[in-house]
Amino acid sequence: MSVSVEFLELLWIxxxxxxxxxxxxxxxxxxxxxxxxAFIVVMVLFAVWFERKxxxxxxxxxxxxxxxxxxxxxxxxxxxxxxxxxxxxxxKGVDRPVYVLAPLVVFVTTVVVYVVIPFSRNLVARDINxxxxxxFAVSSIATLGIFxxxxxxxxxYSLLGAMRVAAQIVSYEVPLLLSVLxxxxxxxTLSLNGIVEAQKGLWYVFLQPVGFVIYVIAGIAEVNxxxxxxxxxxxxxxxxFHTEYSGLRFAFFFLAEYANMFVxxxxxxxxxxxxxxxxxxxxxxxxxxxxxxxxxxxxWLRGTYPRLRVDQxxxxxxxxLLPLAFLNLLxxxxxxxxx
Amino acid sequence: MAxxxxxSLFLNMGPQHPSTHGVLRLGLTIEGERVxxxxxxxxxxxxxxxxxxxxxxxxxxxxxTDRLDYLAAMSNNLAFVLAVEELLEVEVPRRAxxxxxxxxxxxxLASHLVWLGAFANDLGATTPLLYCFREREDIxxxxxxxxxxxxxxxxxxxxxxxxxxxxxxxxKCRKFxxxxxxxxxxxxxLLTGNAIFxxxxxxxxxxxxxxxxSFAASGPxxxxxxxxxxxxxxxxxxxxxxxDFIIPTGxxxxxxxxxxxxxxxxxxxxxxxxxxxxxxPEGEFKAKLPRVLKPAQGEAYxxxxxxxxxxxxxxxxxxxTNPFRVKIRAPSFINLATLRVMCKEAxxxxxxxxxxxxxxxxxxxxx
Numbered sequence: 001m002s003v004s005v006e007f008l009e010l011l012w013i014x015x016x017x018x019x020x021x022x023x024x025x026x027x028x029x030x031x032x033x034x035x036x037x038a039f040i041v042v043m044v045l046f047a048v049w050f051e052r053k054x055x056x057x058x059x060x061x062x063x064x065x066x067x068x069x070x071x072x073x074x075x076x077x078x079x080x081x082x083x084x085x086x087x088x089x090x091x092k093g094v095d096r097p098v099y100v101l102a103p104l105v106v107f108v109t110t111v112v113v114y115v116v117i118p119f120s121r122n123l124v125a126r127d128i129n130x131x132x133x134x135x136f137a138v139s140s141i142a143t144l145g146i147f148x149x150x151x152x153x154x155x156x157y158s159l160l161g162a163m164r165v166a167a168q169i170v171s172y173e174v175p176l177l178l179s180v181l182x183x184x185x186x187x188x189t190l191s192l193n194g195i196v197e198a199q200k201g202l203w204y205v206f207l208q209p210v211g212f213v214i215y216v217i218a219g220i221a222e223v224n225x226x227x228x229x230x231x232x233x234x235x236x237x238x239x240x241f242h243t244e245y246s247g248l249r250f251a252f253f254f255l256a257e258y259a260n261m262f263v264x265x266x267x268x269x270x271x272x273x274x275x276x277x278x279x280x281x282x283x284x285x286x287x288x289x290x291x292x293x294x295x296x297x298x299x300w301l302r303g304t305y306p307r308l309r310v311d312q313x314x315x316x317x318x319x320x321l322l323p324l325a326f327l328n329l330l331x332x333x334x335x336x337x338x339x
Numbered sequence: 340m341a342x343x344x345x346x347s348l349f350l351n352m353g354p355q356h357p358s359t360h361g362v363l364r365l366g367l368t369i370e371g372e373r374v375x376x377x378x379x380x381x382x383x384x385x386x387x388x389x390x391x392x393x394x395x396x397x398x399x400x401x402x403x404t405d406r407l408d409y410l411a412a413m414s415n416n417l418a419f420v421l422a423v424e425e426l427l428e429v430e431v432p433r434r435a436x437x438x439x440x441x442x443x444x445x446x447x448l449a450s451h452l453v454w455l456g457a458f459a460n461d462l463g464a465t466t467p468l469l470y471c472f473r474e475r476e477d478i479x480x481x482x483x484x485x486x487x488x489x490x491x492x493x494x495x496x497x498x499x500x501x502x503x504x505x506x507x508x509x510x511k512c513r514k515f516x517x518x519x520x521x522x523x524x525x526x527x528x529l530l531t532g533n534a535i536f537x538x539x540x541x542x543x544x545x546x547x548x549x550x551x552x553s554f555a556a557s558g559p560x561x562x563x564x565x566x567x568x569x570x571x572x573x574x575x576x577x578x579x580x581x582x583d584f585i586i587p588t589g590x591x592x593x594x595x596x597x598x599x600x601x602x603x604x605x606x607x608x609x610x611x612x613x614x615x616x617x618x619x620p621e622g623e624f625k626a627k628l629p630r631v632l633k634p635a636q637g638e639a640y641x642x643x644x645x646x647x648x649x650x651x652x653x654x655x656x657x658x659x660t661n662p663f664r665v666k667i668r669a670p671s672f673i674n675l676a677t678l679r680v681m682c683k684e685a686x687x688x689x690x691x692x693x694x695x696x697x698x699x700x701x702x703x704x705x706x
Contacts, residue, residue: 307463
């Protein structure tokens, strides 16, 4: 075991020497891609099971119990297999290229974001020096994918859902970015790893409490979870933008949604909760624990709150969150320039 | 934006839609998210129950009344039986009257619980639904002890009830009532004080007192609009005059008022059941009646306060074993007519809340 690990480490160090540089970059990218994909799949399978268990207990149920014997741990795996085996249905009236492309656009943009997330000090696929900007830039493309899905489905409910998505994500991105700006001002860097390093002593949640709250609210709105699950409002729009999707294509939307939840949680961890910093346990474990604290928070909210109405949600964003985010920025700036 | 061509969209909501509570079809004309016009398309669950009555004996028709408002079947049984009893001119034992009040109020609780859960679910809060069904389960268990059935009871009979209330049933009811008030507090904690819930219900779906009256709305719909009218008080039947309870009313007639009226009604129903349990007299549970019922020629109209509103049965007898004609005044059907007035300038999300606040059961709407 240890021999092979040593060998791998040696290979990792020697690889750049052995291979010509473009090939090395390609190999590194390939490894990163496989690792990220594996992580996403395992994490999502676990997250869905986790959500179903937690929401089950909140709702005085038990949740999945039978599949796989131990607390239904294999339930989501069975569900995933079922989705994969389903017939691929493309409804007649859809705008075919748009319809087919939409889940891929959503999924790929989500996967790409994982490239810059620092799971621990060295466990980051690519530490870009403006990582956070990259995250927001890429994840806003996902909106386009969702809108494509809603538009291409040729279904009125999907269209309504897609319009809501566009409105919601575009408006909540503004307070989200503003709340994060405070962190940049403190850390003086845009690199995610740099931000984590800067929180070695004190987590930014204590220096930026208002920013943290705004981030969490806007983040939940960004991933369309209750109380902001307006685009998929089941009781209003059936299933919103993915009404017409089934089987594998639906699985991609589903995967992307949970992967996105994790991205938001991971970013909250990186920006406000000191990322992989923590005593005793390895950085990676701390990171996952902190991120899953947020996942739990989202599930908890889902079990507690009703859904906002679309106009109320918009006015809350523009009239409450945005001014508050600006105020937070102003105070941060003033304090920093005088201290 | 002036040059932009806009078009209103026709949206077909139902009969397969999560929020139309069964097979109601709504045709919406929307501009963006705003509902400009709507019509309701009924009849997907029409079974011709009124016509079926004519080819059945009086007794055989009782099970069919279960299928009207299947969430509160006891009230339907009771209304039909009371109408036929008026034709038969039969004296009902007091014990039977108490049991009837008890099961009718248990049914009201069950119906309101389903409504509360479904309504909260319409607004996106999934948890109250599960909590409500937990309590409803207790009620159904109790009623199962009483008559063996959980949904379609066929329990209230001419001259009394089908079986006597056993001590096990009384015990089960008492045990249920012990925790019930606390459970209602729990729902209120989740919903009543919730800022999002308030913003989704207050000031939405106004139904003025005049409108409510002119549409002949009844039940919590009418009381939510501020009119104090409850047949249990205003045209009493059975032993309701002996019970002590209040009739809650709303103030402005919005979705919130209808919500709070129903929540208070649940507490009052629990009160009535408690009184009925305490005062349950000994004696017969069913009056002696001939095996073949042939009510005298004539007609009777009896109305009761069902969970959804005023449920009326108009029964015409020609002196044979079968009713000549049965007409049912279904409260949800008449309440549903107010939807269009309430949805003026509403958003699609509001429409769902408003429709939820009417509390329709399609089995009753379509009959």
